[in-house]
Amino acid sequence: MSTQSTDTTGTTATPPSALRRALSGSAGRNLGLVVALAVIFAVGTITDGAGFAGLDNILVILRQASVIGVISIGMTFVILAGGIDLSVGAVLALASVVATADALQDVIVENTHWIMLVVIALATGFLAGLINGVVIAYGKVAAFMATLAMMVGARGLAELVSGNRNTLVDSSEFKRAFNVDILGVDILIWIFVLVAAAGWILLNRTTFGRRTVAIGGNREAARLSGIKVKRHTMWLYALAGTCAGIAAVMMLARTTTGTATHGNLYELDAIAAVVVGGTLLIGGRGTITGTVFGVLIFSTLSNVFVQLNLSSSVQAVAKGIIIVVAVLLQQRFASRPGQ
Secondary structure: OOOOEEOOOOOEEOOOOHHHHHHHOHHHHHHHHHHHHHHHHHHHHHHHOOOOOOHHHHHHHHHHHHHHHHHHHHHHHHHHOOOOOOOHHHHHHHHHHHHOOHHHHHHHHOOOOOHHHHHHHHHHHHHHHHHHHHHHHOOOOOHHHHHHHHHHHHHHHHHHHHOOOOEEOOOHHHHHHOOOEEOOEEHHHHHHHHHHHHHHHHHHOOHHHHHHHHHHHOHHHHHHOOOOHHHHHHHHHHHHHHHHHHHHHHHHHHHOEEOOOOOOOHHHHHHHHHHHOOOOOOOOOOOHHHHHHHHHHHHHHHHHHHHOOOOHHHHHHHHHHHHHHHHHHHHHHHOOOOO
8 A cells, every 4th residue: 555645736656764764853853953052152262262062061060050050951841741830049049048048057957967958948949940830730820920929039039048047058968969979970960960851751761741742732632531620730830949959959069059149040041951952932842852952052052152252141042032032943843733
């Protein structure tokens, strides 16, 4: 039986090749991201010399990408399901402040183990994300408004808890634990790698990931197929909050201080990385691999600008242009049948 088809004009249409089908899917999109990253890296090498391509500078780029990268992994799941989370930066700040609050450190951390500081930060992020999820899923509040309210509230609560001052990490054991290199690589980079790997497995190898994509593709169809959409949505925002809590621990390891100003505009950086990585803002399509490349693209670009002594204003303009181009490309490819 022939595999060819005939259109209305009588001409025979040849099915696309396997290579063309592969390049039109996620593999092709990720290949485009690799090319973009390689071009940016080449520009940095040409303008700054061999020092830019050196191992030390590459590790600097990865370290700078690590905190935003962890937040972006959680954001990927939320956007995949057709949602948005504007509160992750503020939740990071709140978690850092709560974990380093004098009362908690004196009563809990010093009398138990430094790991409790990590547990407190993760619990704070999880609880904030869970509140977002409950309000959005069961309160039927638009995700934009619910997470905007959390962003403002969490930042304000962080200021109240900290008394508008920096709170210090008192545990010397915590500082030593996070001030190590494993195989010559900073532990913060390893945390990013582990979170990205866990996110990839969760999205691609579990029913949780398949349900997330189904909800983003067609919420009503997902509900009719038996997926508990409200409950799943609640856990998605809890996951994003937990990632913000992990990022808070990483920020504490980097700065040894908690402050209400931590994570300022990180939500926008995370959304930008996710979108540039190929995840549709309307949900239903996206990859963890693409998000990782999106994070690395922005981190490498920022490093190039620093090497060239360009102002933060120029960086912001370039980032805005990249985001607009990414969204335009999304709209173009999303409108094609089978994409």
